[in-house]
Amino acid sequence: MINEKVNNRMFSLDTLKGMQSVRATFTLPKHTINLLSAVANQLGVKQKSIFDHLVEDKNVMGKIADEAQSYQPKRDQRKQKTFVLSRNSLSAIDTFARKHNLPRDVLVEFSIKQLYPVVAQEKKRHENRKKLLNEMEKFQVRSSQFMDKARYLIGEDDDMVQKLEDVFSQYDRSIEDLKTSIEKGRCMEQFQ
Template identity: 45%
Template structure:
């Protein structure tokens, strides 16, 4: 490779390096808010359903600066009703917290209100996940019935061919794997039942 080409590669690599400021922005910090219980539940439910950390959900919401500014403009100089709200500490990135604090201060919008209304943006996703949860329950019933049929077939193979027959052995292996998969699916659907009780007023 020629020297000029090596220089271009070096410049490209160096340009892609994160700065110290970027790295500090990704640091995790704790922040406390006063939010409705439904709002807190929404974060927990979505995190569990999608298998992502609550910090990632927060950062996604708070780093959408334009939407945050629009909400802050609407909430400017308003009083946020703290009645029946719960104090809750969350982990989030320093970057997303700085965005929230700066926009809240600039527009004189209550920080807790910005967080509350930002989380309301998750409601369509939760509604979609609730429908998927119901479908999963239906499919789990079908899968369970299919597994039961497989067990009957295995019993028949063992009875007619003997438990040591190669075909019976392969079915035993298949049903063993199937059992683990069914258990995993059942546990996942069971964990998802929390979404059935969720109501965001």
């Protein structure tokens, strides 16, 4: 039964080998390295998956290669970085680099630059999250005052006060979780 399902999905040894992870070293601007890292961190996606996505569309890769033709990288602003990517992604990068007579590093740099719209979108969301958190913190102050009033009016041991304390305690924990999430997104702030 399982073998039938595997055969129906048309797995081949070559397909599986293409998904295999390999290491490749590229010499890239630090800003580009940071861009890939920040997007992976913010979205909770592995860099390998991002590479796979960036190089899977041959038309886009062709346009990137055309755009990169006149680019002259500055050597002093570049750093070597080893990445894990799929064998298929590395093969696609090598193929397009040879076909368009470009260094692999330049092709990878321009591919990663495709992430700027994602960064712009995430940066805007990050700013909105910060605004919402600020409003939630203001409400937290008011809720503390509300709880003081509830304790005064109906007493510390009243069932309603106990339930309200549970609600606001959960609210406080949620705010702490949101702060952690916002802290994680601070890496987006460095990009223009």
